[in-house]
Amino acid sequence: MSRLVLNFLLFLSISATATYAQTAKRKLTDRDDLYGWEAVGRLDIGDQGFCTGTLIAQDLVLTAAHCAVDKASGKPYEPGKVTFRAGLSHGEALADRKVVQIAVNPDYVSNARLSPDTVRADVALMRLEQPIPYSIANPFALHKGRVAGTEVSLASYGRGRSQAITRERSCRILGRQQGLITFNCDITFGSSGSALLARNGPRWQILSVVSAIGTYGGRVAGYGMELSGIVAELKADLRRDAPRPQATIRRLQVGSDKSNSGAKFISSGGG
Template identity: 70%
Template sequence: MIRVLLSLILGLCILATTSHAQANKRKLTDRDDLYGWEAIGRLDIGDESFCTGTLIAQDMVLTAAHCAVDGRTGKAFAPEDITFRAGLSNGNALAESRITQVAIHPSYGSKPPLSHDSVRIDVALLRLDKPIPYSVADPFALYSGRVLGNEVSIASYGRGRSEAITRERSCRIIDRQQGLILFDCDITFGSSGSAILAKNGSRWQILSVVSAVGTNGNRKVGFGMELDGIVSELKAIMRRDAPQPKASIRRLQVGSGKSGSGAKFISSGGG
């Protein structure tokens, strides 16, 4: 059984660094470095905070639910207050898009008490107002099948490195129980919502999302959740609550008796 003291990454301000991890981390600061990682981006929330998000479709970003909720008010941020900046490096993003829809599990609530249950559903999907072409960023797939071994990787933004993605090439799964995944990846401010990636063949796929930090004995560890089921539920919520297209009304102009398509209209003179 997992016996831990959890501390939620509220306000995006945790310190869970470990000295041994620094040597295994690399900043991805130019186009060549970013190759294959363009779908990871910084989520700017208002003018004060940020998280990390990952494209799982051209118009859909996966992140943590607490990234989309204002910790001071307990209310969800307005979608238009969130911007996704794919592949942000040194102030320049490969693509940038506002958010038009936020989907959070209905059981998550506005200010859920920290617990195993809340971490398990600490997942959000964000809809972009402008899809990002595959030629710019190739979305990551969710991991399917059995994970071989315990090696994972993470790429995120964070304190002191908010202008470029930093990738930790190798960290480890410590345990998987009760719908939670414990890992020793080096997470810090801004790492909330980052994808925990596992190798499936030659490709990295999303195994979990960074939710919280806690302790396992004297060891500081990160927490994510099993994604089976929760992402499908959020997609269903998105489809159900999708914004309806706005009807447009155009004033008819007085013309010569012909429409733009060449169709004729009967005039009062019978012509």
């Protein structure tokens, strides 16, 4: 564990207050700036604060579990409590959607002492009330295969930059051990749940989710988890627990579209 003795400081949750030295970043403040990053959005948690989330499908947002669970009850937030605001910039979002269903990593324990185990389990998936069309936001794919080099990128909202996505074009992976990914990106309050992105060909893909801040080799660093198969498991949980549509049956009167006894038949060809 030597360099991986994680002297964690805090979760980067809605109550966090830590930050560290700024690096070269760019705020995405207009439509041209946002091109390719529309799938990053701010997750507003009622009037309690916010995190960052990223679309991985038209109606699915990937984020941190501690952004999805009510600390008081230890349960996922109720439907409608969280709003995903895709590409939010100075009060205007490309799309606003309520979160209607949440699946949390079953290994995540709310209010547990911060540790490597807590970070490894800090993943959640949220289903939106309605899909966001591809014409508005193109979801990010999960990274597959080996990462070429150590360069990663981060796009998130945060304290002092909550009104527009701030993209850190280039930061570095410092280590990958025991299911954890350590990186030197500039993260702060609100960055929780944002996607750590690694390039795969021409497009950035999601490598991890920002969970916590701690120390590594005597320096402040960010921590995320190896996603492995957990996202697929969370998708399966959402499908299994999705509300079942209620079937309705009408009996129609012959020669009428009014509900009654009997049946109505329509000849082939619509005649």
